[in-house]
Amino acid sequence: MSWITQTLTSTIGRKLVMALTGLFLVSFLFVHLSGNFLIFRADGGRAFNEYSQFMSSAGIVRVLEIIMVLGFAIHIYTSFVLTRRNQKARPQGYAFSQPSANSSWFSRNMGLSGSLVLIFLLLHLRTFWYTYKFGDIPTVTYEGTEYKDMAYLVKTVFQQEWWLSIFYVIIMVLLSFHLMHGFGSAFQTLGIRHKKYTPLIEKIGIAIAILVPAGFAAFPIYFLLTR
């Protein structure tokens, strides 16, 4: 084995991969969320539709899209490899254990919160990305150019399929749990721990874990309330 594969397949190396891809995916959340807020503009969905068109056609976005998919794939694959290894490390469990005495629920259930977010992600892609790309959705024309009416799709899905909206909100709570541990943990894995910075990193982690999922949950909640 070369030193690179040796490093990347060691337990610490795999955790390093988890941390780097995890932090990268957090940056994706910010981009996604900031674009979404365009739907709240009182312009009949024009800014949001133009943004959607840009996101599905611009060359640089396509490149970033591939990197993002790789980021997800590597993060998910590595989590499976690590989970399998960790399960094998304790083939026989305790008859009685009190894990809540020494650690947080969030930190012990990253696999659960992550898996539910993954299921959500597939459903989310099917509902919006697939429909936008290949589905039959109405179009609008702004100054002679035709755009797919993504704003209409989002509004109707969240308003008509109320159960899906509620599912979205629940999953955002789980995303919050995932970030609550994940953000700070990534820095610890990178070896960044210092009394000057760690308290700040932990506070930023909690802020991200609350504000970002709350921002995403605002969309289904808004459309549910304006039915």
Next chain:
Amino acid sequence: MKLTLKIWRQKHANDKGKLVDYNVDINPEMSFLEMLDDLNEKLAERGEEPIAFDHDCREGICGTCNLYINGRPHGPIRTTTCQLHMRHFHEGESIVIEPWRARSFPVVKDLIVDRSAFDRIVQAGGYISVNTGSAPDANEIPIPKQIADEAFNSAACIACGACVAACKNASAMLFVGAQISKFALVPQGKAEKKIRAEKMVAQMDAEGFGACTNTGACSAECPVEISMTNIARLNREYIGAKLTSDNV
């Protein structure tokens, strides 16, 4: 003080093993291990096999005693099993007593596990290669008090294995982090810090310990309060060593 003890009994490494109930009436002034000694004497009188458990100094410094008591390593308070006293339990309580559970710590008999995996990790690099001449005078190597204290805090690890027992992944990162830190912080250990990090982590992985999820359970249960800083330093030392050492 009447108690019901549910103790893991396993005749040998390949035996399936099970929890067995023992009703005891003890003096609340006893230590946890004295209670087990007392029970063992009674079992011997009855012609039954005494319960096998590890213990040595009974002063909380050797790291030999290791029992998973009521769902936590070393029981409800932060100490070693030998320093735990029965006043921390109440009349009529049921106490579940199990061995450390980890693939790398196989059960030898009853509550005794084989922790030689830790020894092999230390043998892989937990030392300084100086084998000639006498020890230098301590004052000849200036080390700031703060750094000396930090290295000493890491060196306080007694290798009891509570970190592995507490970890949901049976990870040995806190133990290895403490071993790495006590050398990496002081000039004597710095010369070999890269090869040490590489070899000790390779051995840790080869022994089959899990990876670190940073839950902090290890540090929270550590009887000598080894901090999570040791794990961050281990990550830093290992990644740095892999990126910059001459070992291809």
